[in-house]
Amino acid sequence: xxxxxxxTGRTILxxxxxxxxxxxxxxxxxxxxxxxxxxxxxxxSPPQWWPSPITFKNYLGMLQRVPGFxxxxxxxxxxxGAITLAHVFFDTxxxxxxxxxxxxxxxxxxxxxxxxLMIPFQxxxxxxxxxxxSLKMVDTYAALIVPNxxxxxxxxxxxxxxxxxxxxxLDAARIDGCDELGVFARVIFPLTLPGLATLIVFIFxxxxxDFLWPRIVLNSDKMLTLPVGLAQLQxxxxxxxxxxxxxxxxxMLPMILVYLFMQKQFIEGMTSGAVKG
Amino acid sequence: xxxxxxPVKRFFRKYGVAYAFIxxxxxxxLLFIFxxxxxSFYWSLCDFSGIQAPxxxxxxxxxxxxxxxxIFIQALKxxxxxxxxSMFIGPTLGLLTALMLNQKVRFQGLFRTAYxxxxxxxxxxxxxxxxxxxxxxGIFNTVLTNIGLSPVNWLxxxxxxxxxxxxxxxxxxxxxxxxxxxAALQSIPKELYEAADIDGANGINKFFSVTLPSLRSVITFVxxxxxxxxxxxxxxxxxxxxxxxxxxxxxxxxxLFDKFQDLRLGYASAIAYVLFFILxxxxxxxxxxxxxxxxxx
Numbered sequence: 001x002x003x004x005x006x007x008t009g010r011t012i013l014x015x016x017x018x019x020x021x022x023x024x025x026x027x028x029x030x031x032x033x034x035x036x037x038x039x040x041x042x043x044x045s046p047p048q049w050w051p052s053p054i055t056f057k058n059y060l061g062m063l064q065r066v067p068g069f070x071x072x073x074x075x076x077x078x079x080x081g082a083i084t085l086a087h088v089f090f091d092t093x094x095x096x097x098x099x100x101x102x103x104x105x106x107x108x109x110x111x112x113x114x115x116x117l118m119i120p121f122q123x124x125x126x127x128x129x130x131x132x133x134s135l136k137m138v139d140t141y142a143a144l145i146v147p148n149x150x151x152x153x154x155x156x157x158x159x160x161x162x163x164x165x166x167x168x169x170l171d172a173a174r175i176d177g178c179d180e181l182g183v184f185a186r187v188i189f190p191l192t193l194p195g196l197a198t199l200i201v202f203i204f205x206x207x208x209x210d211f212l213w214p215r216i217v218l219n220s221d222k223m224l225t226l227p228v229g230l231a232q233l234q235x236x237x238x239x240x241x242x243x244x245x246x247x248x249x250x251x252m253l254p255m256i257l258v259y260l261f262m263q264k265q266f267i268e269g270m271t272s273g274a275v276k277g
Numbered sequence: 278x279x280x281x282x283x284p285v286k287r288f289f290r291k292y293g294v295a296y297a298f299i300x301x302x303x304x305x306x307l308l309f310i311f312x313x314x315x316x317s318f319y320w321s322l323c324d325f326s327g328i329q330a331p332x333x334x335x336x337x338x339x340x341x342x343x344x345x346x347x348i349f350i351q352a353l354k355x356x357x358x359x360x361x362x363s364m365f366i367g368p369t370l371g372l373l374t375a376l377m378l379n380q381k382v383r384f385q386g387l388f389r390t391a392y393x394x395x396x397x398x399x400x401x402x403x404x405x406x407x408x409x410x411x412x413x414x415g416i417f418n419t420v421l422t423n424i425g426l427s428p429v430n431w432l433x434x435x436x437x438x439x440x441x442x443x444x445x446x447x448x449x450x451x452x453x454x455x456x457x458x459x460a461a462l463q464s465i466p467k468e469l470y471e472a473a474d475i476d477g478a479n480g481i482n483k484f485f486s487v488t489l490p491s492l493r494s495v496i497t498f499v500x501x502x503x504x505x506x507x508x509x510x511x512x513x514x515x516x517x518x519x520x521x522x523x524x525x526x527x528x529x530x531x532x533l534f535d536k537f538q539d540l541r542l543g544y545a546s547a548i549a550y551v552l553f554f555i556l557x558x559x560x561x562x563x564x565x566x567x568x569x570x571x572x573x574x
Contacts, residue, residue, distance in 0.1 A: 016377065017378075020374065096298060097299045118560055122530055122553075123546075251402050252402045256398070260390075266393070
């Protein structure tokens with residue numbers, strides 16, 4: 001009797017899991033298949049669950065109507081890449097100073113950072129925009145990269161990883177004649193690689209998906225990032241859903257591929273803040 | 278001269294490296310957080326179009342926001358409703374799915390991927406997809422009419438639009454909570470459950486006496502993180518509804534964005550500060566909440 005109960009329980013569990021997973025999957029499926037359907041079948045009733053005939057005309061049509069699309073891709077790669085590199089460098093160095101070095105004012109500055117973490121970006125957005133525009137920096141890569149070269153969140157995250165490295169190890173390196181930069185490069189850096197992977201994934205994803213600030217600070221077509229370009233695409237042709245879906249698929253594909261290859265880092269990046277505290 | 282320079286030199290030899298390491302983040306923090314924050318507070322007390330110099334008008338912007346500006350009050354209500362709905366549904370779904378995945382399920386990784394995939398997809402992409410699903414002739418309505426039900430005006434019905442946006446947002450985000458809760462569940466010591474078994478506890482007893490208390494700090498984190506994020510909602514509304522119909526999906530940040538576009542920079546700054554005050558009050562409540570100390574460990 002108990003066994004039957006257990007088997008039905010397991011069956012129900014798997015059914016619920018499969019159904020909910022399908023709910024997660026269907027919108028992606030529908031977006032991808034819509035992008036390779038003939039435009040007139042997009043809203044067909046009954047729905048065309050499998051595209052027939054399969055066509056790539058929407059992709060060509062989208063690229064013709066929005067010739068800048070490959071450029072958006074390049075912009076996104078360059079901007080998110082530069083931001084990530086800057087974070088790796090500056091966040092880690094600062095985190096090292098906060099975790100392992102003693103200097104006057106350390107706790108006060110750290111406390112200031114804690115306060116800074118609470119301030120929503122929207123409060124600072126308008127003055128930053130005005131400052132950048134008076135420096136003629138609006139509508140450039142720099143407008144996106146310069147204000148986002150380091151983050152308090154990234155410093156806190158890396159500090160958590162660095163604090164767990166034993167001080168004896170650092171002292172040994174110092175006795176062997178390493179200066180602080182040498183200690184950092186030879187001892188700290190190799191030991192924090194898992195932490196770094198987490199930081200990279202987190203920062204890259206946020207930079208890649210960011211919308212509000214790029215939307216505000218970028219105007220000309222050749223500067224847009226993928227999310228802004230995708231939003232603009234919808235203003236340009238509201239009627240052609242098939243082409244919009246082609247643009248959507250091209251926008252989401254790189255991130256999904258990166259995720260599938262770096263799943264472990266993604267999951268750790270998202271959970272480390274919460275579970276480790 | 279030498280006498281004065283010596284201690285300075287020694288100071289820098291001793292601490293120079295540390296200051297060099299934190300220089301860029303500290304300058305960046307001043308330049309892009311604290312200074313802009315002070316400027317925008319001043320602007321929030323000004324009539325400022327960005328063209329002429331700001332003109333000080335005291336609390337007029339704030340008074341106008343809360344007395345005359347019906348759209349802002351609507352935006353406040355919308356945002357609050359969005360926050361309450363998505364914070365109620367999202368973490369609940371996250372916990373339920375995490376509990377299911379924690380039952381020694383086969384293909385756990387595969388299911389987790391399914392829930393997590395939308396989390397790393399940009400909100401603009403997710404909103405674009407859901408806008409098509411919600412289309413008057415979209416897949417939802419086609420299926421509804423094919424099984425003999427009447428279609429729903431997902432995004433054009435004033436009473437439905439915000440709920441539709443909440444559904445899409447929860448779909449996008451709850452996988453984050455799934456993953457966090459799952460990691461937390463897996464770190465609960467087995468002994469606690471064994472002890473509960475010896476005491477003769479059933480599944481429901483164990484959930485309330487072992488699982489839930491062990492998750493307390495993670496639940497606090499999820500809510501704080503989620504509250505702050507959902508009060509700043511912008512992307513979904515910008516893509517799916519542009520705030521309509523009749524301002525029923527206009528959020529605080531979307532309204533701020535509109536005022537910024539209209540070059541009412543003083544007014545927009547005041548809106549930003551209202552958002553800031555809301556978040557400060559929330560953080561304060563969280564900080565005073567009993568049991569929140571455990572989150573600091």
